[in-house]
Amino acid sequence: MIDRLCAREHANCFACRSIDNGGLGLLFRLDGQGVKSLWTCPADKESYAGIVHGGILATALDSSMVHALFSHGIVARTGQFELRYRNSVHSDVEMEITASVREHRHPLYVMEAAIHQAGTLCVSAKAKFMAMDTPAAEGEA
Secondary structure, rough: OOHHHHHHHHHHOOOOOOOOHHHOOOOOOEEOOOEEEEOOHHHOOOOOOOEEEHHHHHHHHHHHHHHHHHHHOOOEEEEEEEEOOOOOOOOOHHHHHHHHHHHEOOEEEEEEEEEEEEEEEEEEEEEEEEOOOOOHHOOOO
């Protein structure tokens, strides 16, 4: 379901579009009640030497929450996004990006996401998403 909704709803998304097509190449898979991606950010996305740009990390976390909603057949848009940088994320080192639904009362979904690297929590995020009641969204539920 994740791949179908992703392809249909945001095929041109910078975060999950392939690297060959100018994207980050993030690929999310089901992990319990949420999603997970193992990803290594290349050095061309750095802000400081060896450190991944914070905007890239924010993009990855937002995308992870969108995909967590896709995994439940929900198409939604980000309404509020809160981010906390805890530790630097290093380029050319694999990171784990996770996201899940924390609570919901349709059409509002409260999400949480995190980036870990070498077992250390580096970035965490909370966000509110508003479900889109479109024929495309209803067709997947």
